Amino acid sequence: MLIYEKIVRSTCRNIGFVSADVGLDADNCKVLVGIEQQSPNIAQGVHGHFTKKLEEIGAGDQGHMLGYTTDETPEFSQKEFTAKKPQSLVNLCIGVLGIPLEDIIEDLEEIAIGLPGDIKLAVAAIVRRRKLLSDDVLTKKVAE
Incomplete structure (x- = not known):
């Protein structure tokens, strides 16, 4: 199992976030890990390779987030x-x-x-x- 908190802190430290003076202290910040089990519906589509043809298998639930929520616009985007x-x-x-x-x-x-x-x-x-x-x-x- 990956040690998520250790990876996050190490990455932050490596890119220069080493104290509150620079905006983030890698050793003292709070790291939240919210990884949950994959939805059964998605898992069935992704792992159906045991029962489905290759062209019937889905790609999973990968996604990307860009930006953050804000009240700058009615859509709550930047x-x-x-x-x-x-x-x-x-x-x-x-x-x-x-x-x-x-x-x-x-x-x-x-x-x-x-x-x-x-x-x-x-x-x-x-x-x-x-x-x-x-x-x-x-x-x-x-x-x-």
Whole structure:
């Protein structure tokens, strides 16, 4: 079993969080570990390799979190994510894919988009995953 608290403290210490003066004291901060057993429904999809064909097996419950909850916007997300991402993403989806954002939103939920520059990479990942364009055409579109 991993020693989560030890790993967290060591990582914080290695990147310079060694005292309250720098914002965090790795040796005295509180480390919370909230790892729970995987949901039986997800486990069945992931570990069904004993009873299912390979193409029927799911990918698990991996996820990414980006940012934090705040009262800066009605959506409780940071202003920079709410203000910049949607319109740029809508335009890029229509321009590169020729399809509206709503048609790929399910794919986008699986991809963390941090900065506006990353939007092209996210859309390119979706295009490649869905095999909507050849790699040659995709490379040219992303370079534009």
